[in-house]
Amino acid sequence: MxxxxxxxxxxxxxxxxxxxxxxxxxxxxxxxxxxxxxxxxxxxxxxxxxxxxxxxxxxxxxxxxxxxxxxxxxxxxxxxxxxxxxxxxxxxxxxxxxxxxxxxxxxxxxxxxxxxxxxxxxxxxxxxxxxxxxxxxxxxxxxxxGGSLPELTLDRAKSGQKVVASGKIGASAAGLALLQRFGRDFPFQFTELVASHCTPHLSPGRGVIARATGATAMTDNSDGLIVDLSTIAKRSGVNIDLNREAIAPSPLMVEAGELLGVDPWEWVLTGGEDHTMLATTAGEAPSGFRSIGKVQRGEGVSIDGQEPEYETGWVSF
Amino acid sequence: MxxxxxxxxxxxxxxxxxxxxxxxxxxxxxxxxxxxxxxxxxxxxxxxxxxxxxxxxxxxxxxxxxxxxxxxxxxxxxxxxxxxxxxxxxxxxxxxxxxxxxxxxxxxxxxxxxxxxxxxxxxxxxxxxxxxxxxxxxxxxxxxxGGSLPELTLDRAKSGQKVVASGKIGASAAGLALLQRFGRDFPFQFTELVASHCTPHLSPGRGVIARATGATAMTDNSDGLIVDLSTIAKRSGVNIDLNREAIAPSPLMVEAGELLGVDPWEWVLTGGEDHTMLATTAGEAPSGFRSIGKVQRGEGVSIDGQEPEYETGWVSF
CATH class of the missing domain: 3.30.1330.10 (PurM-like, N-terminal domain)
Structure with missing residues (x-):
């Protein structure tokens, strides 16, 4: 204290x-x-x-x-x-x-x-x-x-849908890694990454908007991107294929990765606590969301058809 | 563990x-x-x-x-x-x-x-x-x-109402005192008091019934009878006068008090965790409740017009 x-x-x-x-x-x-x-x-x-x-x-x-x-x-x-x-x-x-x-x-x-x-x-x-x-x-x-549309569950992703995201992916894990190395004396240019960890952003209304525009499944990136999307894939009985370019680490994350000697893709794929909203929808990406992949027949989560390099996530025990 | x-x-x-x-x-x-x-x-x-x-x-x-x-x-x-x-x-x-x-x-x-x-x-x-x-x-x-009646708050006890209770008062504190002295090897005849502490009774529907039959203020005996009723008295700007006979310790509590060298009135007046429902109502005592006192002009909680012998209750800090 x-x-x-x-x-x-x-x-x-x-x-x-x-x-x-x-x-x-x-x-x-x-x-x-x-x-x-x-x-x-x-x-x-x-x-x-x-x-x-x-x-x-x-x-x-x-x-x-x-x-x-x-x-x-x-x-x-x-x-x-x-x-x-x-x-x-x-x-x-x-x-x-x-x-x-x-x-x-x-x-x-x-x-x-x-x-x-x-x-x-x-x-x-x-x-x-x-x-x-x-x-x-x-x-x-x-x-x-509100209203009569069903809630957005983990088991209603459907083959042919888009995967959409609202928020950063991996930035919180990058910020945590910086804090673990430097404490609050981290290099100034990484303020945004540290803020992503200490005060993660969440935009009001994203869940309501996604549901109103045709999303059927939704979760947030709390335990890790691959872990959280794997839960949707498993419960829904589908494959989720991510677009590598759409989830690539930001230039700032790449810079932090070089400084710390860490592959920033590890933060993207396994880092949780971004609380980025992740949904599957048949329509266009809802306002505030971007497309990061597609739902198709199969199982598990892939990236441009390949197995992810990193898959683990946060576990409490 | x-x-x-x-x-x-x-x-x-x-x-x-x-x-x-x-x-x-x-x-x-x-x-x-x-x-x-x-x-x-x-x-x-x-x-x-x-x-x-x-x-x-x-x-x-x-x-x-x-x-x-x-x-x-x-x-x-x-x-x-x-x-x-x-x-x-x-x-x-x-x-x-x-x-x-x-x-x-x-x-x-x-x-x-x-x-x-x-x-x-x-x-x-x-x-x-x-x-x-x-x-x-x-x-x-x-x-x-449900319905349009107001909720039962701490600030709506009114002069002229009855104070009613559903459940035991002080039994949980007596059970705790026995456990503190004997652990689980307490004398067999006190099983009921120990059960009042370890598995307090709560009867479904008492809140709904009280509200439907004219109660206006309600709480439960969680921190201590006098403490919890004092909160109603203070918030409502009234005096709550309890009937000594109606809240008297049970024969089993008197027996436990003799064994432990404790005045059982202390358990009645300061013991919490009975989770006995306490309400004020203009009508008759609702089903499952008994009358234990009255609401009148004034302040604080009294017993047959006298100050309670014990007033403290559970505080966390």
């Missing part, structure tokens, strides 16, 4: 600590036994997901600020909501923290959460704060799926 | 571990990026809450089985959903566990979760499993609030 001015949670007490969070991320729905969400439009369904982040495994306080951790926790959960074709509307934030944690840490984390949920016109509607030996952050995201 | 036959999570790997959980608590809604819930009836709203349980703070593996931990995690979250007047329909389960955790632990925990959600006609629809140094269990509960 970084040193910081001001009282700790243990000194201020539970109520003051919760008040800090609520002040940084206010919502009229917060503060009762449970949060009552806005009334959904007729025919809409509720969508829910949860992710737990552990200090030292999912984030590192040496190179991530509390606000960045809050940002990332929201993005990774809202990406899962968008990957169903839905719109995120609310988040719940459960935190376990040592009593020695500064109150300011909670305030900054909640500020990061607040800025991100606001970007999606969503709200932080509730949560839990408890003492624990380690810092653990669990975010639940809730979304709405 | 108790020793157990069979492989650990670390040995079996993440996918096998998640498969154990899903086999024990199956749902067709599970297994995609996020869970799509059943379509709600018109005019209904979604209700959500989260609680994080830390090993050694919220549960103790020396005297709670994995199934009991799963049971308790669902009950405490579903009680919060019911306390809004809503009906629980789904749960998400996020777990951080050391790689040395037996797979059987996850299976038994999920079995406890499954039995409890089934009792409410709800489902375990998703979750997250990640490695961590400590065992942390975070449950999100989602419910539906």
């Amino acid at each position: 970084p040193s910081s001015a001001g009282p700790t949670i243990g000194e201020a007490g539970e109520h003051a600590a919760i008040a800090e969070i609520i002040a940084a991320a206010p919502s009229s729905r917060n503060g009762d036994d449970a949060a009552v969400l806005t009334q959904a439009t007729p025919n809409s369904r509720t969508v829910a997901t949860v992710d737990m982040l552990i200090e030292g495994r999912h984030f590192n306080l040496e190179w991530s600020t509390p606000a960045e951790i809050g940002h990332k926790a929201i993005v990774q959960n809202f990406a899962d909501i968008q990957a169903m074709g839905a719109r995120p509307i609310a988040a719940l934030l459960a935190i376990s923290a040592p009593p020695s944690t500064p109150l300011s840490f909670l305030r900054e984390l909640a500020t990061g959460v607040s800025e991100r949920v606001n970007q999606f016109s969503a709200e932080l509607v509730g949560g839990d704060l408890t003492a624990g030996d380690n810092l653990v952050v669990s975010v639940t995201a809730i979304g709405l799926l | 108790p020793s157990s036959a069979g492989p650990t999570i670390g040995e079996a790997g993440e996918h096998a571990a998640i498969a154990e959980i899903i086999a024990a608590a199956p749902s067709s809604r599970n297994g995609d990026d996020a869970a799509v819930l059943t379509q709600a009836t018109p005019n209904s709203r979604t209700v959500a809450t989260v609680d994080m349980l830390i090993e050694g703070r919220h549960f103790n593996l020396e005297w709670s089985t994995p199934a009991e931990i799963g049971h308790k995690a669902i009950v405490q979250n579903f009680a919060d959903i019911q306390a809004m007047g809503a009906r629980p329909i789904a749960a998400l389960l996020a777990i951080s566990a050391p790689p040395s955790t037996p797979l059987s632990f996850l299976r038994e925990l999920a079995t406890g979760v499954s039995e409890r959600v089934n009792q409410f006609s709800a489902e375990l629809v998703g979750g997250d499993l990640t490695a961590g140094d400590n065992l942390v269990v975070s449950v999100t509960a989602i419910g539906l609030l």
